[in-house]
Amino acid sequence: MDHFDIIDGELHSEQVSLEAIAEEVGTPVYVYSAATLSRHARVMKEALASLDDPLVAYAVKANPNPAVLAILAREGLGADIVSIGEYRAARAAGMAPGDILFSGVGKTASEMAEALEGGLLQFNLESVQEAVTLSAVARDLGKTAPVALRINPDVEAGTHAKITTGTADNKFGLPIGDAMDAFAMLRGLPNIDVTGVTVHIGSQLTSLEPLETAFRALGGLIDELRRQDFALRLADLGGGLGVPYGPGQPEPPTPADYGAMVGRVTANWGLRLAFEPGRLISGNAGVLLTRVVRIKPGEHHPWLIVDAAMNDLMRPALYDAYHHIEVVRPGGGRMTVNVVGPVCESGDTFAMAREMDFAGEGELVVFRTAGAYGAAMSSGYNSRPITPEVLVDGDRWALVRQRLDLASAAALPLPEWLHGRH
Numbered sequence: 365m366d367h368f369d370i371i372d373g374e375l376h377s378e379q380v381s382l383e384a385i386a387e388e389v390g391t392p393v394y395v396y397s398a399a400t401l402s403r404h405a406r407v408m409k410e411a412l413a414s415l416d417d418p419l420v421a422y423a424v425k426a427n428p429n430p431a432v433l434a435i436l437a438r439e440g441l442g443a444d445i446v447s448i449g450e451y452r453a454a455r456a457a458g459m460a461p462g463d464i465l466f467s468g469v470g471k472t473a474s475e476m477a478e479a480l481e482g483g484l485l486q487f488n489l490e491s492v493q494e495a496v497t498l499s500a501v502a503r504d505l506g507k508t509a510p511v512a513l514r515i516n517p518d519v520e521a522g523t524h525a526k527i528t529t530g531t532a533d534n535k536f537g538l539p540i541g542d543a544m545d546a547f548a549m550l551r552g553l554p555n556i557d558v559t560g561v562t563v564h565i566g567s568q569l570t571s572l573e574p575l576e577t578a579f580r581a582l583g584g585l586i587d588e589l590r591r592q593d594f595a596l597r598l599a600d601l602g603g604g605l606g607v608p609y610g611p612g613q614p615e616p617p618t619p620a621d622y623g624a625m626v627g628r629v630t631a632n633w634g635l636r637l638a639f640e641p642g643r644l645i646s647g648n649a650g651v652l653l654t655r656v657v658r659i660k661p662g663e664h665h666p667w668l669i670v671d672a673a674m675n676d677l678m679r680p681a682l683y684d685a686y687h688h689i690e691v692v693r694p695g696g697g698r699m700t701v702n703v704v705g706p707v708c709e710s711g712d713t714f715a716m717a718r719e720m721d722f723a724g725e726g727e728l729v730v731f732r733t734a735g736a737y738g739a740a741m742s743s744g745y746n747s748r749p750i751t752p753e754v755l756v757d758g759d760r761w762a763l764v765r766q767r768l769d770l771a772s773a774a775a776l777p778l779p780e781w782l783h784g785r786h
């Protein structure tokens with residue numbers, strides 16, 4: 365459930381008119397609903413309420429806007445981070461060091477050092493080589509680093525290839541068959557404390573089955589580690605639970621069904637559990653608001669050219685992703701169009717042959733479910749400004765990221781020898 369509804373014939377975010385935001389900030393612009401973010405955080409926590417002290421660590425990469433993080437910190441969420449920039453953002457938003465998990469396949473020594481000094485719950489390591497680096501960093505700092513190894517269970521997640529992370533052909537984690545040897549090597553490294561195990565098999569999963577298969581494999585490994593006297597404390601089950609993207613799209617399991625499955629599978633583990641939801645929290649809490657530039661006739665369908673493009677919302681170009689498109693002031697008419705942006709790439713296509721509410725030149729439309737992996741992935745391609753972001757809370761709203769013009773002369777220094785005309 366979200367808080368984007370038609371009020372008096374016009375789409376609102378909570379009580380705020382999207383037309384008013386477009387008028388003041390311009391388009392394209394991302395709009396987030398604080399009530400929806402809070403609701404999703406609570407739904408996830410309620411789904412896990414039968415577990416003993418679970419940690420819900422929001423995957424910051426889905427939407428790292430400081431205002432979003434501040435709301436989630438107030439809801440008691442921790443952070444799953446993949447760079448030191450995300451570590452700093454999570455800490456600045458008020459997330460406690462003890463609620464932070466550091467994931468990612470390429471952490472550098474300097475990132476490790478800063479996170480270890482600042483404090484965190486656990487490094488989720490992806491190789492023995494990474495552990496060797498971390499061991500040296502920790503020894504230099506006179507600290508002990510809490511670590512888990514990420515296991516690659518070789519499970520097909522049933523999602524898009526580019527967001528599948530748990531098969532043998534993906535760069536992530538250690539093959540589960542190599543895990544016992546790897547844990548034995550970790551035990552021999554100075555300044556390393558083996559505290560956990562972790563798995564994350566992909567994103568936008570719409571079936572519980574691959575997750576359950578991966579968790580059962582992890583359970584088997586936990587048994588073996590116990591027999592070898594590893595004193596594990598945390599099993600981190602990753603993120604990946606899908607969200608509904610709109611009519612005709614796969615319906616993901618509910619968080620409650622997910623929580624029940626986790627409860628069943630992990631009943632005898634005797635470990636604290638951590639979760640890393642990203643999309644589930646922020647996906648349906650945001651829309652990308654854009655204006656129709658013009659309608660160009662086409663061979664099969666007209667081209668609806670909007671002022672948002674692949675640099676603002678990359679998911680359709682990158683993953684062939686579906687975003688539901690709605691008109692801010694629907695008049696009752698329908699049309700079938702190809703929806704595209706102004707960028708000079710054929711991949712700058714949001715939808716082909718989409719049947720949707722009629723929108724004419726100058727009208728506002730939104731891409732729904734754009735709160736995760738939307739603004740976070742935006743770029744300045746085609747010398748377009750980085751998309752601004754707005755946060756709505758009840759009847760008030762605020763700009764939480766300015767429109768950033770990276771192509772401006774101030775942002776791009778010209779070498780002195782290229783000054784002037786020669």
Ligand SMILES: *Cc1c(COP(=O)(O)O)cnc(C)c1O
Nearest residue numbers: 423467567603604640641642643
């Ligand atoms: C991206 C990522 C997540 C979040 O995935 P969602 O599908 O957004 O829930 C969680 N954990 C790790 C390690 C990730 O890389």
